[in-house]
Amino acid sequence: MTSLLQVDNLVKNFGGLTAVSNVSMHLDNNELVALIGPNGAGKTTLFNLLTGVIPVSSGSIVLKGDDGTFALNGKPAYRIAKLGLSRTFQNIRLFKNLSVLDNVLIAMTSRSKEGFIASIFRLPSYYKTEKQLVEEATKLLTIFELEDDMDVLAKNLPYGTQRRLEIVRALATKPQILFLDEPAAGMNPEETANLTQLILKVQHRFHITVLLIEHDMSLVMNLAERIYVLDHGSLLAEGTPDEIKANHKVIKAYLGEGE
Amino acid sequence: MKKSAIKKVVSFAAIVMTAGIFAGCSTAKTQTKGNTQTGNTVKIGVNMELSGAAAGYGNSQKQGIQLAAQQINKNGGINVNGKKKKIKLIIRDNKTSTTTSASVAAQLTNNDKVSAIVGPATTNAGTAEIPNITKAAVPSVSPSATDPNYTKQKNGKVQPYVFRACYQNNFQGGTAAKFMTNNLKAKRVAVYADNSSDYGTGLAKAFKKSFKGTIVDSQYFSEGDKDFNAVLTSFKSKKIDAIYVPGYYTEVGLIVKQARQNGINVPIVGSDGMADPKLAQIAGDKNASKVYYTTPFSDDVAKSNPTAVKFMNEYKAKYHADAPTFSALAYDSVYMIKSAIESEKSADSVKIAQGLAKIKNFDGVTGKITINKNHDPEKPIAIEQLTNGKVSNSFNIK
Amino acid sequence: MQTVFQQIINGLSLGSIYALLALGYTMVYGIIKLINFAHGDIYMLGAFWGYYVINVWHFNFISALLSAMLVGAASGVIIEYFAYRPLRHSPRITALITAIGVSFFLENGMSYLFSSNTRDFPQIIKQVNYNLGGVLISNIQILILVTACILMVLLQLIIKKTKMGRAMRAVSVDPDAAELVGININWTISFTFALGSALAGAAGVLIGLYYNSIDPLMGMTPGIKAFVAAVLGGIGSVPGASVGGFLIGILETFFQSIGLSAYKDAVVYFVLIVILLIMPAGIFGKNTKEKV
């Protein structure tokens, strides 16, 4: 068992309410996994737990990455991000009043070695690191065809482009695992198709693991190698797309108890 | 690692050095020395607290200054070497702020070219004014800056252009201490001082230094406070013979009121900041009994002093109220400048400063004033007693 | 023991004054999230109005109080209309600066027109001290304490039980949604300002009467203290404002009675910071449903 990310018996209680109960899952290297489930199943809560936005009540999250093994539960979000877990948000959370380039540069902050003294006195090393950062960011933006919008404020981008930028920004942290929270929400079929290509490109080009939450079943079934189904905070099923399509429990959960 | 740190330090040092060389270059300094007066008026600047925390006192002083200028002008003006010149007042507000006071002083001396300045009312605004008036060689008379060191330089020498019309704290605090022991026979005294200016704390310090009995408790209030019950209640259980309350009438009036309502009937002694008819109004006439304060401006002095009688009557005619001490001090400040001009026969600012330093037995509303070598006025001090809100008695303290 | 009881009375009566002012702060904050810096100055206007009508028109206490509430309400609405309404969709910090500007304007305008001298408030109700086993309490202290409590309950009832109260709660949670369901936002906000400012006007007369001294800057210090009280209680919460007010009154009294008078404000601020660190939204702040 050398999964990249191993999650065991994860529990989250909000007061008396159990939002996530006893979820165990794993993610392997360079895998594309989907997390599906009806509205309110606790998918985003699970994302928030994994990325440290909210603390876990109990259970363990272990990352066996390139730099060693780390227990992630209890670590603040920024530590987890530094260890290689990056994400996008369901309701886009770009730095709206900053330029596209700045959005990406910010994501590179924690990796940059620019010193305080060097930057406030503009020492040569400042210009060197700054140049490197901008070059790297430009390269990344070029891959995703955003190089012409570098100086545009994020809030002025079209919706679909904002989603794309959010993915670019997440990639700029050099993650080992990328969490995508409903990347296709609000997109038309054409945009969704483009997005599918984009996600595949990301996975292959950057050799990373992707876990995505999505409601668009065609997208999920096209993309995912494995699927986890979450309902009422607990794991309902796990399997390949074909297995999930045939799973009665999943169908019932989606169609409702009555029918 | 170490190398880069050294590099940082070196580059930082380089920047500081450049800045240093930059600053070291001989840079221009603004300079003026003394304002001379031509024309038919004598310009007197007023640097006063007309807004902000001390606005109440500042405005009282402004009234005194305006009254004085009006009287002088009505009588033809100041006799400058045989020529009568009228006073032109230039009144500016310093917002009870040190920065603004410095700026106002600079404007009065440089742009308005005044010969002398009256004000400011508070020590802090006053000390902020000193560098600029000294640079311009224009004297100022503060009606009420009370800090003992206000007129002194750092090395103890007197500030050549700084004068005042009021007592300094040590004198007033010491007098109150003597009065407590000798007249009131108080042995256990509580001190409750205004902590938001040098006035209250300075007087409290001076009082504590010279008081022979026991200081049972020493507490502070700040300007703008309205509720003193907590401290007064704690005084009540301490068997005190008197309370010393250096502060202004706005707060002390309330302290008197609340003390009496709390059943504290011991004498309450304060300073000239209380010497205002409003004290009794705020405290309530019934409560304002067994209240004493040190003042230059007692009824006794007033009766035997025609200047004071005249001042009080004209003040009442002009402003329809009894004259507060602050107005009297400000009024005297203007007349002190007038007397300096007349004795030196010149309205040049440097001459006025010399004249002010030589004032002897000047007939002021607040007594016969002689300026001593520290530029402090020497004048008699008295203690007034209030009974049912009216001055019932006054004591001369030697 | 007597002293202890006396100090408790002192603390409560001081606290009731802060609570009275904090209620207005909290209402306005609750609805438009604005620190209404001018609130303390409306309290000053109320006091000056009382001073004027009692001295010149010989109003009795009740009519002075009610007319001061009207004047307070009117000035609150006018200030809101001219100074805050144009800025409703601007950054909140802009509105805050405007509020500070209005406060400066009222303070200095009153000083300019009526001089910055301290005045004695006409003692229209004769102060009577009751001696309860050595503990003194005056009729005016009781009056203020009772008024503060009644107003608190009344406000709570208005907010909880009336149609206007429901509109206020709706606007405070989501103004746009409230507008969609047919609530007149402008009218609701004006009403809130009127209510909050009427409280300040009443406080002006009551406190003027109690302390017997009013001046144009009288709103500054208690205004800031009352705001601290409102924050301490959880700003936006009516019971929070009262609890915060009483808490600060009692704390101040306590630290003065143990001889820390020079540090009384410092200690109050220190307690404030500590409480905020434990309860980041104040004592009642978590109960967001209460917010209006």
Place this chain on the structure above:
Amino acid sequence: MKTNFKYNIIWFIIMVAGFYLMNTLILVGVINTFIENMLVTIGINIILATGLNLIIGFAGQFSLGHAGFMAIGAYATAIITQTATTPVGFYLSVFAGIVVSIIAALIVGIPTLRLRGDYLAIATMGAAEIIRIIINNMKITGGAAGIFNIPQLASWPTVYIMVCVTTIIIVNFIHSRGGRAVTSVREDEIAAEAMGINIFKWKLAAFVLGAATAAVAGSLHASFLQTISPNDFGIMESISILIIVVLGGVGSITGTFVAAIVLGVLDTVLQDFGALRMVIYAVALVLIMIFKPSGILGTWEFSIKRIFNRFKRKERVEQ
């Protein structure tokens, strides 16, 4: 590399030119003590307000306690230069003020920067008041009387240089890694944290840097004015710095400069109006805010680089 150097040289030339312009104007007599006073006050306000703008405008943390840190710098200078009456003593005191204010900012910031919005504002205001009250009751600080007869070791050239130095430090910080991190905290704390940014650390960094520059301003204030008292550093002082920041535009350093100058000149001009000055000031403040809600300049910044680029573009078009 070369172009960067070019911009830096241009800025440097502007600063030197400004210096010599002032020097000449004083020599010629256009600037007298009064105007010099106004300019120095404006300079000190610029230092204070750029520091506060870093905290409020860039890090998005609403601090109302700037005067407290200014007080620390002012008292450090006042106390140290009482015995060390030399320029070296002055710079030493500036350094000491910076160190103490950094320590104070850490003590205040570490607990309170967890708070948000108005709660943070009130907590920082309280902290600054605590600093002021402690100073008011200490013996070494002269209590309520404050300290006067402070030797004047900082005249206008010192203030001018310090304005340049602190502005350079803050602007360079804003345009560096740290500045971007700090701005991301303002924009969206959750997203920033998800990008690996330790939001608390960067909030604190901005707060501490702002506090340090406030201490420098305090030192200059004490040494130039030669008088300080605890009342100079009350809530109202913090508010007046805040007014400069908001009036100029939250998040615009250029705006801060403009607002500090506008308000400084306005305040001086209003001296001619006696008791009406504060009334006029208040009305002006309200009107500016109503008609320019995002401040005089919003978030616009003056940039030589941009002017150059526009120039180049024009040339290209003409060609």
